[in-house]
Amino acid sequence: MILPPVIRTVLGDVPAAHLGRCDYHEHLFQVSPLLPGDELDDETASGAEAAALRAAGIDAMVEATPTGLGRDPAGVARISAATGLHVVHTTGGHRSEHYGSGHWLTECPEAELATRFGTDVREGLPAVDARDRGAPATGPGGAPVRAGLVKAGVGYWRIDAFERRVLAAAAATAVSTGVAVMVHLEHGSAAHEVLAALATDGLPADRVVLAHADRNLDPGLHAELTAAGVYLGYDGMARHREASDSAVLDCLERVAAGGGGDRLLLGGDVARRTRYRAYGGLPGLDYLPSRFLPRVRDRLGEELLNRLLVTNPARVLALTPRADLLSAS
Incomplete structure (x- = not known):
């Protein structure tokens, strides 16, 4: 018996078919030595931003x-329950610059990282x-909050020793648990190199x-990458400052x-x-649904917009059985 795919x-x-319109990348809490003064550490304010995102149709x-x-x-789970917004949490690690010198995570060997990330998915963060x-x-109901995605990150045209260990641990976690891997590419660099490492x-x-x-x-590069799957x-x-919305579109x-x-x-x-906005800044989490998505719909149509927001996220975030991954690798 084949069970319908689920998303953690x-x-x-939850059934993948019930995920709805998904914003694939946001942050409700984040504190990094790389971003002094830009801490996201207030549950009330972050909850207000999540509520705005939900009210805008995500x-x-x-x-x-x-x-x-x-x-x-736990704060993310409370925000999810209060807003009705499905939230998939990540485990994994970021690129090296986000961790101070001697941070305990950067000292972990690959096997320890893989065990930790896998436990976050299976047992809870x-x-x-x-x-x-x-x-x-x-x-809020007393159940453990589990991760449903594993993250890695690399620097600008660089995969250092720590980042390579995180990539390997992320791949091992994905194969053993069925979650997907998200990789931060600094300025969009090293895409082929990251894929080659994960394939290895x-x-x-x-x-x-x-x-x-x-x-x-670079639409040519993007076409190569999407053709690779x-x-x-x-x-x-x-x-x-980096690119206009029209250039992205x-x-x-x-x-x-x-x-x-x-x-x-x-x-976003x-x-x-x-x-x-809830922290006193601009443009807020609802910029994507309120300002950008109408332009996508007007130019590219409702059918493609539905694929970008509903079909594609549901497919990649669905837990994939280990046997399927092993047969594909």
Whole structure:
């Protein structure tokens, strides 16, 4: 008997068909030495931003803050319950610069990282991030808050020793648990190199999301990547110093027209206190649904927009049986 696919959220597993319109990349809690003054650490304010996202028509989001960066799984679960927003939490690690010198996570060997990330998926995320895991965080109903995605990150045209260990541990976690892997690409660099590393570790491209692909608006490169089966995350909207929304939309249109529409995801990655209205900044989490998505609908149509927001996220976030991954690797 084949069971319908499910997605692991902070409030439990839900049928993939019920996920709805998904913003694939946001942050409700985040504290990093790389981002002084931009801490997301207030549950009330972050909850207000999540509520605004939900009110603007988004049904689900990925909380993309990995290990050691101020995440609050219990707080995320409370926000999810209060807003009705499905939230998929990540485990994993970020690129090296997000961790201070001597941070305990950067000292972990690959096997320890893989065990930790896998435990986050199977048993629950720890209430407090420390090398000694301690008790798992629990949601409003008392159940453990489990991760449904594993993250890795690399620097600009660089995969250092720590980042390579995280990639390998992320791949092992994906193969053993069925979750997908999201990889932060700094300025969209090293995409092929990351895919090659993950393939060496036994993870097929169709279980990988490359975040920030649109920080390098190269439709030819994106066509190559989507043809290889990988998912590309477009999340640079409202970052007008780097590229206009129209440039992001132009690239999106060209890649979709070339056949890549089944491998594209949309998110905001607003990710800063100074960019959240509830913290006193702009433009807020609802910029994506309120300002960008209507332009996608007007230019590319409702059918493609539904694929980008509903069909594609549901496919990649669904837990994939281990046997399927092993047969593909």
